Amino acid sequence: MxxxxxxxxxxxxxxxxxxxxxxxxxxxxxxxxxxxxxxxxxxxxxxxxxxxxxxxxxxxxxxxxxxxxxxxxxxxxxxxxxxxxxxxxxxxxxxxxxxxxxxxxxxxxxxxxxxxxxxxxxxxxxxxxxxxxxxxxxxxxxxxxxxxxxxxxxxxxxxxxGFLVPRRIHWQSPANILEKIIKYEAVHAIDDWDDLRRRVEPADRRCYAFFHPSMPDDPLIFVEVALVKGVPGSVQAILAENREILDPASADTAVFYSISNCQAGLRGVSFGNSLIKQVVEDLQAEVKSITTFVTLSPIPGFSGWLRKAIAEQPGQGVAAADIMLAIESGDLGGLSDQSQWLRRQAANYLINQKDRNGMPLDPVARFHLNNGAMVHDIHAGADLSPNGVRQSCGLMVNYLYDLKKIGQFHEGFAENHTVFASREVKALADAAATNSNGRK
Incomplete structure (x- = not known):
């Protein structure tokens, strides 16, 4: 690329x-x-x-x-x-x-x-x-x-x-392009130029974008990638200022930790699936040691759904007012006390909660599941930014792209809205449904 x-x-x-x-x-x-x-x-x-x-x-x-x-x-x-x-x-x-x-x-x-x-x-x-x-x-x-x-x-x-031009974004890319990356970042805000540099310059970090020939200075979509060892459970670790830079040859996992659509006027025109496939192909060719491809994704609809669920079922043994107060105030300690309960509710939300068309409620889940990914794991305290706490109660989810099963998972989701998930995530969802009064 x-x-x-x-x-x-x-x-x-x-x-x-x-x-x-x-x-x-x-x-x-x-x-x-x-x-x-x-x-x-x-x-x-x-x-x-x-x-x-x-x-x-x-x-x-x-x-x-x-x-x-x-x-x-x-x-x-x-x-x-x-x-x-x-x-x-x-x-x-x-x-x-x-x-x-x-x-x-x-x-x-x-x-x-x-x-x-x-x-x-x-x-x-x-x-x-x-x-x-x-x-x-x-x-x-x-x-x-x-x-x-x-x-x-x-x-x-x-x-x-066929018209899209894939490009890797480097620290040496034109300044007007880098400014657009800062402007359009929609998942984890880029605070300044130093923050951007930490995301595109180190050897274990990548940023890829699609452009259109008639809009060569304006990205349509871009994805930020971290090359790491093991599946990460926190975006804080990925974005840490003083982290140790990893030799790409030592990495075994590529993490798509931010995907941003740049053009509001192209809503409903999907590029993400093609971009992820392109990046996977490029990384496989470039870094032979990488065998695992996952996301570290927000759950943007979770907080709103949870608020409604607690209001409708106040007798589930959880101090609803305390949970909502923790979310609204960003009381990270209050959320930490409920981390396992929150993971269960998130698993239930991602796997079992559907709209009237039988599709998962969460838009990010719909995107990755339709691309052929599976729900791999859910992490509490994974995004402690104000936005992460507000929309996802601080939780994030790994969607795993198992290259051998992408076609099978895509067909199952497209035809029957089947949500494929790991045994651990299924167990969490089952616990939320059968033991809603449990707190750990």
Missing amino acids: NRSGFFYDLLSTLFERPNLSRVKGDGRTITALCEALIASSSEGASHSMGQQILSQFSELTPEAEVEFFRYLTDELDIDIERLQALTAAYQADRSPENFADLLNAAEPGRQELLRRINRVPGATGELVKMRARLIKLLKDNPSFRRTDIDFQHLFGSWFNR
Whole structure:
């Protein structure tokens, strides 16, 4: 996955983005420009109109932004009557011409609009930002979900694995890339440049990212990896300032301890599975001694679920008010007193608690289980940061990627929502279900 600075510079030059916010307009409104762009057959005019649309959109007020997305949703939707007529025509005569007409009618006009805008150099990143703004409006404007489906459909094609560029992030990587890593880190905040250096420079640390050719200076997703001996149970040990640096040849385990999606506008477009597979392949080739691949992951939904479970079942023999107070105040001593009980509840949450579709409640669990991992172990006091205590009660979980069983585990989860787990984790979950009054 090592890529030279020359390759990065080449991509940056090929896909250098214009300053769209400074494009001079011709007086037309953004919706008028959209109508004209859809109808245009002139490449030059289309380029100018696409630039103007993006430039105007970047300056819309919140109210005008809502009106723009309402225009995309309602005015550029499928023409149902035309679609029905062409469906009938195709039923009567399945000619290639009728088939082409039917396909054209079945696609909302906004998809073609977005494709045409995307022909403008640098537009892909701007459209990702546009969708990020759309996502913020979905709760109050549920009909906009139709437009969001079109964005996600197009992004699924534009950002498929074949277009992604894998790169290892070094301390010698361009400063603007390193700044993005600090900004986008979503699991364990990077405090400063020294903290970042400890994560990417030592021989036993790695950071890998995916880029898109049209966004060469903006990572889509990145993963931080520690090369260690044995399966770790604490992120404090991994991130310690004065830890002893390990010779990679002595490591037997690669730990994915942070995976961060960088672009809010690409929500629902999955890169993580491909990135993990790419990193596993690279590490296997580079460090022959590594035989175990695990994560050290947060349990972001656990605290909220536990709060609700305690409120609904106050008679489980645990001082509910004390537990909740410890979580809210970050009283690490109070959580330590309940470490075994918390591990049991976390195992129950990860293995047994499902949504209405039969999927695990926890989003991180869904991601790794769908990738073919198994729940390997649960550690109390593993993340004592304020965020770790607040969202996961200080617990973290190892998801094990057993390379011989990834396919089997993925199929079992995808087809039957089966959560594969170690015997120890299963025992913890069973104890939570059958001995809920037990405290150790």
